[in-house]
Amino acid sequence: TSLLIIIKMKVKTQWAVKKKLDRFCKHVLDYESLGDVDLVILTDRGSEFLNPEFIETNHDTDKKLFSLFYCDPMCSHQKGKVENAHTLIRRFIPKGTSIKNTTQEDCIKMMNNINSFKRERLNWSTPYESFRLLYNTFLLYKYRLRNISARKVSLDKSIFK
Numbered sequence: 001t002s003l004l005i006i007i008k009m010k011v012k013t014q015w016a017v018k019k020k021l022d023r024f025c026k027h028v029l030d031y032e033s034l035g036d037v038d039l040v041i042l043t044d045r046g047s048e049f050l051n052p053e054f055i056e057t058n059h060d061t062d063k064k065l066f067s068l069f070y071c072d073p074m075c076s077h078q079k080g081k082v083e084n085a086h087t088l089i090r091r092f093i094p095k096g097t098s099i100k101n102t103t104q105e106d107c108i109k110m111m112n113n114i115n116s117f118k119r120e121r122l123n124w125s126t127p128y129e130s131f132r133l134l135y136n137t138f139l140l141y142k143y144r145l146r147n148i149s150a151r152k153v154s155l156d157k158s159i160f161k
Contacts (some may be wrong), residue, residue: 001127001135005143007107013049014055025058085114091157111148112157113155114127
């Protein structure tokens with residue numbers, strides 16, 4: 001569906017990533033039903049992802065929640081959709097700009113605009129609409145995702161004014 005979820009993290013550690021991903025999985029699906037769905041996370045080799053078994057596993061049940069895969073170094077083409085999302089985020093926060101003062105509210109504004117942008121590969125639907133058709137809408141509510149009409153979508157810093 002290409003639905004983008006941005007969660008501002010205070011620290012960049014394995015524990016912080018694990019906590020956010022566990023919470024996300026709990027909201028997306030019941031832990032018991034995860035056996036029926038293959039969740040995949042494709043990432044770079046940042047220090048916060050160096051122990052994939054730790055991040056992938058629910059340590060209360062020892063059940064693997066998802067699979068974590070790395071791209072090869074200098075091969076951003078291996079995660080094309082992620083790179084496309086980064087390009088859209090860079091319209092709001094240019095490369096080299098500190099995100100220190102970016103709030104979760106700013107992230108929500110970016111998410112809602114990006115997820116309301118129609119995509120050819122989605123048959124000119126939006127990621128928001130595609131997700132809503134296929135999955136649990138509780139996630140949309142929980143992460144404060146909402147559809148913005150096409151004529152009001154903005155993919156630049158003007159949303160922060």
